[in-house]
Amino acid sequence: MMREHQCVAIGWADSDDLTAITNDKAGREKILQAILSHDPLINHGAAGKAAQQIFHFRWTIATGDLVLAMRPPHLPGYRAPSPSDQPA
Numbered sequence: 263m264m265r266e267h268q269c270v271a272i273g274w275a276d277s278d279d280l281t282a283i284t285n286d287k288a289g290r291e292k293i294l295q296a297i298l299s300h301d302p303l304i305n306h307g308a309a310g311k312a313a314q315q316i317f318h319f320r321w322t323i324a325t326g327d328l329v330l331a332m333r334p335p336h337l338p339g340y341r342a343p344s345p346s347d348q349p350a
Contacts, residue, residue: 278296280316283317283320283321290313290314293316293317293320294310294313297312297313
C-alpha cells in the first residue's frame, strides 16, 4: 500500500488525525494520552518514547521527503537476500 500510494503509515488509524496535533508540549501530551488510553497496560516510559516518535514524525516528515523503509521477515512479500543477489 505505501509503495503504491507513495505514502508512509505508522499504525495510527485508531486514533485522531495527526494534523490536529500542535507543535508544543500540549501536542506531545495529546499523543501520549491517546497511546495510554489505547493501551492502559503499556509501560509509561515506553508510551512516552512512542509519543515522542509520533510527535517528531508529525512535525518533521514533510511531503516530498525521501523515506527509506525495510521489509522485516515477518511481513508478506519478504524474501531474504541470497548470495546471488550480491554484485560481482
